[in-house]
Amino acid sequence: MDRRVFNHCLRWGLDLFFPRHCIHCAAPVEFGQFAYLCAHCRASVEYIRDPSCITCGYPFWGQMVSSRHCPKCRDLNPIFDGGRSLFLHRGAGATFIHSLKYQNGTFLGPDLQLMLHACEPWLLRQGALQVVPVPLHPRRERERGYNQSDWIARQLVGFLPDARFNPCLLRSRDTETQTRLGADERRENMKNAFAIHPKAVLDADQTFLIVDDVLTTGSTLNACARTLAAAGGKQLKVFTLAHG
Ligand SMILES: [Zn+2]
Ligand SMILES: [Zn+2]
Structure with missing residues (x-):
């Protein structure tokens, strides 16, 4: 039997006895391509579409805007020259991130591969890429069991035809959790938090x-x-997967 047909039958059989539940609403997930988001919840994910901020990808919701930068980026003075997020950090999108971060949600890989199609044109426009995950401090990575950014970066490399995984950054300081800090404090907190890995190979001409x-x-x-x-x-x- 063809391997794909076999896997299809296997999943159908497993679903019959062990139905999978939606990570957001806990309803059983109907048999189909998505494994852990039900039809209602995946339709509710707020994918980011153009027009959006050219630096960070935050959507303008069709408003007429005089600037191509969102207010966040005007405050940030970004060093990077372009960006995109897949969806807004709300509803089912926020649950997806939470599962990834705190429930070792690597089982969400096949669902993420399907979701990435929403920003495929932007990703393909970037050409050859070195995909660099934001590193966690080793102590925090031990606590959590894995680095979710590293996992997302590998998912992107699997999705894109011309991308190389390049974990060339190190966290040189264990910055305290940033959730309670304001924007200025976060900037100050991040100073000198990262360094280039001593064994890193960088192709400075690539993106x-x-x-x-x-x-x-x-x-x-x-x-x-x-x-x-x-x-x-x-x-x-x-x-990023989500824009807060
Ligand atoms: Zn659901
Ligand atoms: Zn922006």
Whole structure:
């Protein structure tokens, strides 16, 4: 029997006895391509579409705007020169991130591969990419069991035809959790938080795509971009699954 047919039958059989439940609403997920988001919840994911901020990808919701930068980016003064997020950090999108971060949600890989099609044109426009995950401090990575940005970066490499996984950044300081800090404090907190890995091989002429799970103020991605720029990186883009 063909392997694909076999896998299809296997999943059908498993679903019959062990129905899978939606990560967002807990309803059983109907048999189909998606494994852990039901039809209702995946239709509710707010994918980011154009027009959007050219630097971070935040959508303008069709409003007439005089600037091509969103207010966040005007405050941030970004080092990176373009970016995109897949969806807004709300509803089912926020649950997707939460599962990834706190429930070791690597089982969401096949669903993410389907979701990435929503920003395929932007990703393909970037050409050859070195995909760089935002590193976690080793102590935090041990606590969590894995680095979700590293996992997202590998998913992107699997999705794109011309991308290379390049974990060339190190976290040199264990910055305290940023959730309670304001934008200025976050920027200050991130200074010198990253360094280039001593064994890293950088192709400064290629585009670097720095990958994280969520863009909140952009200060973490900006600190990574600053480190890569200091090492000679010229084309610096950012990608996150969610935009906060
Ligand atoms: Zn659902
Ligand atoms: Zn922006």
